[in-house]
Amino acid sequence: MLKKKIIFLVGPTAIGKSAIAIHLAKKIDAEIISCDSMQVYSLMDIVTSQPSSTQRKQIKHHLLGVVNPIREYNVARYRKEAIAICDKLFLKGKIPLFVGGSGLYYSVIIDGLFPAIGEDKSIRARLDKELSLKGSSCLFQRLSKVDPLSAKKIHPNDSRRIIRALEVYLKTGLPMSSLQKNRIGLGSEYEIKIFALNANRKTIYNKIDQRVDKMFKTGLINEVQGLLRLKLSKTAFCAIGIRELESYFKGEYDLDEARRLIKRNSRHYAKRQLTWFKKDARIHWVNIKDEETPGEIAKRIWKKLF
């Protein structure tokens, strides 16, 4: 029996995924499921560069602007919601086209998430306190005793991951490393095609600069000012642009500096995204040329689909 197809279009920030995705979706009768940890939030259209309303009218988009930014969001929720949408699309006879740049999010769809517990606020608060009192090496030693395999993988300075691994152990009594072996994703059930866009580093960085300038022109400052009046969740607050403008509002530096930092942090982000994608051997790379239009690129991808 022929497996059903799921398509992923990933790539670094600002490279032009959204426009290409719409051309592609039209050709194959797909609907788009956003694969972006920040575009799920509402009220953050400009700072997260969500597809425009005209774009969204052309093709149905899912998981865009659906979470209030005062709420936390995470991979587990994303996985659950995205898979539910996927199932619905298959019933309608549509192809799911995942589009976005969050490496962990797409991998969790394809490869699955190990069955574990979510965040436990009280355990974390306790571990956080221990971290600030005794430092990460103390936590790391504890982890080495209860879960040596995880300790081997996690760097002693990476307190975030040490805490998570300890949290899993304290809550389940099992080392996280053994739970992680249990992972089932959609990859076994469906035919998965992953396309990653890439271009010269310089081209990507130019696109980032242009996008950031455009964000400022279209009302970034007002949007972020409004967001800062809310009590943003720790996850929503992480969107590039918020921290940088908050410091500007506090008078720590001028607007040019804020703009420079937003550009720089976006460059670093794009680099990390590419590192993530590069190690995924399943990816079909699509190197885009400077003069190519979104329609032409979509056509190239389409040809590789069958």
Next chain:
RNA sequence: GCCGAGAUAGCUCAGUGGUAGAGCGCGGCCCUGAAAAGGCCGGCGUGGGGGGUCCGAUUCCCUCUCUCGGCA
């Protein structure tokens, strides 16, 4: 034109008679419930050009070029 200061990494600069560092930038990497987050690694260099002293010069001397101050 004269006087002074300087010319070292992509940028701003430190330092030394035994071929060089720091911050930022940049490059590479890791990643399972915060992932646009978090963490790790890497100096990426004809030391302005040319001569001299010295076993040895980026460092000392001479000269040229350029830059920045000050005086005209």
